[in-house]
Amino acid sequence: MKLLSFCRTYSLYLAWVVSLVAVSGSLFLSDYMGFEPCKLCWFQRIFMYPQAILLAIACYKNDRRQIPYLLPLSVIGGSISLYHYAEQKIPGLAKLLPCTSGVPCNQDYINWLGFITIPFLALIAFILIIVLLWIGRSESSMDVEVEEGD
Numbered sequence: 001m002k003l004l005s006f007c008r009t010y011s012l013y014l015a016w017v018v019s020l021v022a023v024s025g026s027l028f029l030s031d032y033m034g035f036e037p038c039k040l041c042w043f044q045r046i047f048m049y050p051q052a053i054l055l056a057i058a059c060y061k062n063d064r065r066q067i068p069y070l071l072p073l074s075v076i077g078g079s080i081s082l083y084h085y086a087e088q089k090i091p092g093l094a095k096l097l098p099c100t101s102g103v104p105c106n107q108d109y110i111n112w113l114g115f116i117t118i119p120f121l122a123l124i125a126f127i128l129i130i131v132l133l134w135i136g137r138s139e140s141s142m143d144v145e146v147e148e149g150d
Helices: 002-009 011-032 039-061 064-089 091-095 118-135 139-149
Strands: none
Touching: 002 011, 002 118, 011 039, 011 118, 039 064, 039 118, 064 091, 064 118
């Protein structure tokens, strides 16, 4: 119960750290490692990068009212990541909507332990942000619900 309380109290900060790690990781892989992002990777970036900025503002102001605006970004970005990961792991899926320019979306730059790819890492980041924001969506109303349940 202490972990849940900690996550609820610091949910904005934890989600911000996750978004910073995701943004830093994507920039490291593309700029330092030289991995060219595919079309679906760009879409995932479009939904992750603003969250780092919006979560920083939310943390600075301790403003949980931004959570309803942040959750859809993570849900849509996570959906794109899930589709991208499925496209990498299910060969027939890549033939449905093939990438027509640049790097093929079903190409694996990394494949750690046989299942950890870049879209998988992005999906984990989006899921963590969703869970943290959902837990911390209203710290005060959650405390009231816990007290009523006792």
